[in-house]
Amino acid sequence: MAAAVQTRSRWLFARHFLADPRSVGSAIPSSRRLVSRLIGGVDWETARVIVEYGPGTGCVTRAILAAMAPDARLYAFDINADFIAHLQRTLPDPRLILVAASAETVAARLAADGIGHVDAAISSLPLTIMPPRVRCRILNATHRVLAPGAPLSFYQYSTRQVRQLxxxxxALAMSFEPRNWPPAFVFTARK
Ligand SMILES: C[S@@+](CC[C@H](N)C(=O)[O-])C[C@H]1O[C@@H](n2cnc3c(N)ncnc32)[C@H](O)[C@@H]1O
Structure with missing residues (x-):
């Protein structure tokens, strides 16, 4: 990514964190180490439809696009219209479908394209601090759309709510990535 784009991305991210910390969840985007741990549980050879929740300014999105097959599709859901507009400008990739809506709508959006199941779901959502009803709807919808055996990977800054997740x-596999600010736990669940 060009330095100017990176600087603009960081400002945009920090500005939205200050405006709505509960929804953005972190003041700076995830580190490369965290991103690579987050997407490491996906079989990129076979995955053809992937969903991403909370792309923000795109650090995870870029890594997914770099890993996924030329004929795969990535649906990325974010409720922040400025982030979606930023991604439209900075990530012109025909495999990327940006959805300016909550991850709660994943099943309906995929059904509109005739897709019943996805091969992986990757989330950067602040699941532990979002309203419990929204979290529950997102997890239920994700469980519904995942193909059998497909992973849901997400990170959190604490192990709170793990029992509920x-x-x-x-079963949830958990690992820890210290090289991120703040350090984060990465969870992978399989349907
Ligand atoms: C911690 S940021 C993650 C940004 C980036 N993926 C990263 O890892 O640095 C969380 C993102 O989730 C988005 N978000 C919050 N609630 C959401 C929801 N219900 N559906 C989709 N996106 C949501 C926020 O707008 C924000 O872009």
Whole structure:
């Protein structure tokens, strides 16, 4: 990414964090180490439809696009219209479908394109601090759209709510990435 674009991305991210910390969840985008841990549980050879929740200014989105097959599709959902506009300008990739809506709408959006199942879901959502009803709707919808055996990977800054997250998916694999600010736990659940 060009230095000027990176600087603009960082300002945009920080500005929206200050305006709405509960929704953005972090003052700076995820580190490269965290991103690579987050997307590491996906079989990129076979994945053809992937969903991303909370792309923000695109640090995870870029890594997914770099890893995924030329004929795969990535649906990225964000409720922040400025982030979506920024991604439209800075990531012109025909495999990327940007959706300016909550991750709660994932099943309906995919159904509109005739897609019943996805091969991976990758989330940067601040799940532990979002309203419980919204979290529950997102996890239920994700469970519905994941193909059997497909992973949901997400990171959080604490292990709070893990018991509740387990209720939706059963087993959760957990690892820790210290080289991020703040350090983060990465979880992978499989349907
Ligand atoms: C911590 S930022 C993640 C940004 C980037 N992916 C990263 O890892 O640095 C969380 C993102 O989730 C988005 N978000 C919050 N609630 C959402 C929801 N219900 N559906 C989709 N996106 C949401 C915010 O707008 C923000 O872009």
């Amino acid at each position: 387990r209720r939706h998916f059963g």
